[in-house]
């Protein structure tokens with residue numbers, strides 16, 4: 001067995017900063033989208049989840065965010081059960097959820113003031129400007145969302161989530177709308193920020209290279225499907241531990257020993273196993 005395969009996620013020991021225990025979600029009775037999803041994240045760990053459309057990635061992320069309820073199972077963060085949204089969890093959605101009547105500055109300041117109500121106006125201003133600069137939007141800081149492109153709005157959403165420095169970042173394809181150059185810059189920023197702050201990150205991506213660059217572990221998720229013996233729900237089929245050096249960067253990724261093996265393993269899963277379900 002290759003060194004990066006850590007075994008079935010459902011056998012992981014249930015300890016750590018974020019614990020997901022026996023999660024299931026059912027919309028159509030008798031045909032849960034996924035069931036028995038259990039995994040843990042340690043503090044400071046970066047975990048990506050990869051799987052085909054419809055397997056339930058966003059549903060899991062929404063449950064972790066406290067925005068949706070599972071049909072079964074529990075989520076614990078720092079020992080407390082997650083029952084609703086909270087400022088200790090920052091979420092970046094595929095669709096940037098900005099307040100259209102507020103400027104970029106005020107959208108982010110609103111979140112920062114909620115997080116640190118005791119801060120002076122100057123402290124908030126400096127903090128907001130730092131994170132707007134990080135996503136390259138200083139020139140648009142006093143514009144409203146309607147005046148920005150889709151990618152720019154997405155960057156505001158990213159800046160807002162990063163600015164409140166939540167213990168846990170939940171990212172649903174946060175870079176999907178960005179051009180390759182901006183995407184690369186923000187990936188680098190994200191990596192250096194979370195390593196510095198020891199934030200824990202759970203991220204959905206469809207981009208195998210992005211997962212290999214950013215993640216310490218990659219969860220491979222299979223789709224629910226009909227089989228000769230009946231319906232089989234989706235779930236976490238496998239947990240892949242990224243054994244490439246943590247100091248990796250985008251430019252050097254392809255040259256690292258083990259990179260192609262790791263990449264091929266994930267692509268093979270997506271191509272031949274994610275829907276066929278030998279592992280689930």
Ligand SMILES: Nc1ncnc2c1ncn2[C@@H]1O[C@H](COP(=O)(O)OP(=O)(O)OP(=O)(O)O)[C@@H](O)[C@H]1O
Pocket residue numbers: 027033051052053054055056057058059060
């Ligand atoms: N409110 C709902 N009512 C009925 N079915 C739903 C509802 N929300 C999601 N689903 C179904 O649940 C499944 C999982 O959806 P989810 O959005 O979590 O998938 P995903 O893996 O994130 O997909 P994508 O990669 O396309 O974003 C899909 O088949 C979807 O059609």
